[in-house]
Amino acid sequence: MQAIIINNIQSKEIATGYFAKLVHSEKMTFSFIQVKAGYAIKEHSHPHEQVSIVQKGVFKLVIEGVPVEFTDGELVVIPANARHSGIAITDCELLDVFTPVREDYQKL
Amino acid sequence: MQAIIINNIQSKEIATGYFAKLVHSEKMTFSFIQVKAGYAIKEHSHPHEQVSIVQKGVFKLVIEGVPVEFTDGELVVIPANARHSGIAITDCELLDVFTPVREDYQKL
Numbered sequence: 376m377q378a379i380i381i382n383n384i385q386s387k388e389i390a391t392g393y394f395a396k397l398v399h400s401e402k403m404t405f406s407f408i409q410v411k412a413g414y415a416i417k418e419h420s421h422p423h424e425q426v427s428i429v430q431k432g433v434f435k436l437v438i439e440g441v442p443v444e445f446t447d448g449e450l451v452v453i454p455a456n457a458r459h460s461g462i463a464i465t466d467c468e469l470l471d472v473f474t475p476v477r478e479d480y481q482k483l
Numbered sequence: 484m485q486a487i488i489i490n491n492i493q494s495k496e497i498a499t500g501y502f503a504k505l506v507h508s509e510k511m512t513f514s515f516i517q518v519k520a521g522y523a524i525k526e527h528s529h530p531h532e533q534v535s536i537v538q539k540g541v542f543k544l545v546i547e548g549v550p551v552e553f554t555d556g557e558l559v560v561i562p563a564n565a566r567h568s569g570i571a572i573t574d575c576e577l578l579d580v581f582t583p584v585r586e587d588y589q590k591l
Contacts, residue, residue: 378553379560400560402532402582403511424510445486452487452508474510474582 381407387483390416392463395471397480404477408469418460423473425453432467436460489515495591498524500571503579505588512585516577526568531581533561540575544568 384396389406392414398405404423418437427436428450435444436451438459443451453459492504497514500522506513512531526545535544536558543552544559546567551559561567 378551378557381556381558398534398558398560400532400534401562403534403580405534405536405558405580424508426506426508426511426513428513443486448489449486450489450506450513452506454509472511472513472580 387480389480389483390414395480397477397483399476399481402474402476404473404480406469406471406473406477406480408467408471410463410467410469412463412465412467415462416460418458420456420458421473421477422455423475423477424455425459426472427451427453427461428470428472430468430470432469433464434467434469435462435464495588497588497591498522503588505585505591507584507589510582510584512581512588514577514579514581514585514588516575516579518571518575518577520571520573520575523570524568526566528564528566529581529585530563531583531585532563533567534580535559535561535569536578536580538576538578540577541572542575542577543570543572 381396386394389395393410396407429445433446438457494502497503501518504515537553541554546565
């Protein structure tokens with residue numbers, strides 16, 4: 376039994392400017408993201424439920440057309456299949472958690 | 484759409500000395516825990532998969548008899564139904580994520 380040292384994981388660029396250290400358990404994917412201010416993710420959806428936590432910075436999501444800006448110590452639940460986009464208002468550290476596993480991320 | 488401000492959530496004492504701010508999504512439970520050094524959780528198991536992340540401090544888990552000590556920026560995956568116990572080696576801030584939802588925590 377060993378702990379996983381997040382900093383030792385090689386980052387993958389999951390979208391332009393979004394560098395993620397990925398951990399997959401059996402049923403969840405943890406995506407520890409670093410992104411610089413101004414980088415955006417275009418609107419998309421997926422069948423996975425997603426919870427986004429800002430660990431540092433200010434991030435803006437638009438979920439089903441409704442904007443929400445959140446910062447350190449705040450989180451947002453994105454229901455399965457909800458259309459959402461995002462933009463880093465400042466440099467950010469984010470933790471996105473998905474269930475089930477993001478099999479598309481496993482292939483990166 | 485509103486962000487959830489974790490600090491605004493009332494803490495629940497989920498085990499002696501373990502004060503948790505709980506967020507339940509449809510399929511996951513997020514437990515943001517503060518615990519002082521020395522408090523232990525006795526061995527138990529549950530059908531939920533669990534991922535434990537240390538955000539500050541040093542925590543020790545024993546999973547199926549195997550010890551693992553972990554610290555800031557490290558995480559441990561506890562498989563569903565695995566027997567595990569834990570102790571805070573120092574004052575700790577932890578994030579435990581479960582799937583499915585911890586219905587027992589929803590009743591606290």
